[in-house]
Amino acid sequence: MRLFDFCIRWSPLALLALAWELAPRLGLVGAQSLPPLSVVMASLWKLAANGDLLGHGLQSLWRLGAGLGLAILVGVPLGAVMATSRIVNAVVAPLARALYPMPKSALIPVLLLWLGLGNASKIMLIFLGCLLPVLMSAYNGVRGVDRVLLWSARSFGRGPLDVIFGVAVPAAMPELLAGIRSALALSFVLLVSSEFLMARDGLGYLISFLGDGGAYAPMFAAVIVVACLGFTADRLFLVVMRRMLAWRG
DSSP states (O other): OHHHHHHHHHHHHHHHHHHHHHHHHTTSSOTTTSOOHHHHHHHHHHHHHTTHHHHHHHHHHHHHHHHHHHHHHHHHHHHHHHHHOHHHHHHHHHHHHHHTTSOGGGGHHHHHHHHTTSHHHHHHHHHHHHHHHHHHHHHHHHHTSOHHHHHHHHHTTOOHHHHIIIIIHHHTHHHHHHHHHHHHHHHHHHHHHHHHHSOSSSHHHHHHHHHHTTOHHHHHHHHHHHHHHHHHHHHHHHHHHHHHTGGGO
16 A cells, blocks of 8 residues: 555656656657756766766755754744734834745845855845745744743743743744745745856856756756755655654644
8 A cells, every 4th residue: 555655646756757758759849958857867977976966066055054044043033022022023023024025036136246156145145035934934823822821831930031932932833844844945946046146156056057058968957956955855844843743643
């Protein structure tokens, strides 16, 4: 039964891979614009063997981890305090709601002008783009915590910060983790977008460089790597979520 479920779950990807291999070989699409999957995988092996994927991949993962990590470190406490402090909420909430729908990629020219082509511009874009989903999930999660739980903690003599970070944030963990998961997916989009336009290394830069040079098979190989990294990161985060929420039964 498990084997059957496994086959059903992964059959769409297998069919997609088969269609990718056959479409250019049968002339349904141009092999120049869409090389067969086997050719792409051979290029992927070459990129891995010569060290390009490792070097560019590590650089991209460093930027992503730094930007997303900063967004979590700032967004979680700020969102939690917003939910419990009228003054902080009055100052931060209007700004957060105004900036939330803005496409974060619109900040690329500004950050390029201010911070240049180095790591700072990419990390800042990821930080700003991921901050609002994390902040709003922390805010909504803490706002949704049962008030009786907070009153009970205060009645036992726990201070305001202890109530927020020792009681409210753990109780809001389901919504908070869902917001971080959304930010994780967004961070890959922002990473590649920023490296397309303002980088000299990284997977986004590698995709752009190969595409501009007409090396489409290696370009698709780099795209597959980014997709696999994003998928793997999401699966790993789901494992972390299940363990952190195991107390819910």
